[in-house]
Amino acid sequence: MxxxxxxxxxxxxxxxxxxxxxxxxxxxxxxxxxxxxxxxxxxxxxxxxxxxxxxxxxxxxxxxxxxxxxxxxxxxHTSETGAHNPSTPTSPTAPQTVHIDGTGPVAVAVAALLDAEPTLA
CATH class of the missing domain: 3.90.930 (Outer Surface Protein A; domain 3)
Incomplete structure (x- = not known):
């Protein structure tokens, strides 16, 4: 696969x-x-x-x-390697983590677009 x-x-x-x-x-x-x-x-x-x-x-x-x-x-991936499990989410809807570095207006806008808690570093 x-x-x-x-x-x-x-x-x-x-x-x-x-x-x-x-x-x-x-x-x-x-x-x-x-x-x-x-x-x-x-x-x-x-x-x-x-x-x-x-x-x-x-x-x-x-x-x-x-x-x-x-x-x-x-x-x-082949079944011999065991490296892939077809039930593992691989689609774009799988949970993702986005790290936003900075506190400027772009970082704030990105956080708002992602509907994230604006805990900016």
């Missing part, structure tokens, strides 16, 4: 272009059809809808997955 590598993210930017980011804060634009990249992101998040399953059988989808795997963005 493929999943996004720890510390990596695959997402559409505000301009509509898809990117991936790495743990060392590199941001790389990914070229390809929007629908295919969206299906890839949904697949990596653990979605198993008929549309995502159909897209994952496409040859171009397999090429995209192979390229992202070669770049270290995707990791493949």
């Amino acid at each position: 493929d999943t996004i590598a720890p510390g990596h993210h695959l997402y559409p930017g505000p301009d509509g272009a898809w990117r991936y980011s790495t743990p060392d804060e590199r941001f790389v634009r990914v070229q390809g059809p929007h629908e295919q990249l969206e299906s890839m992101a949904r697949h990596l998040a653990g979605e198993r809808s008929p549309a995502v399953s159909a897209a994952s059988r496409d040859e171009d989808f397999a090429t995209l997955a192979r390229n992202l795997r070669d770049l270290g963005v995707i990791v493949t």
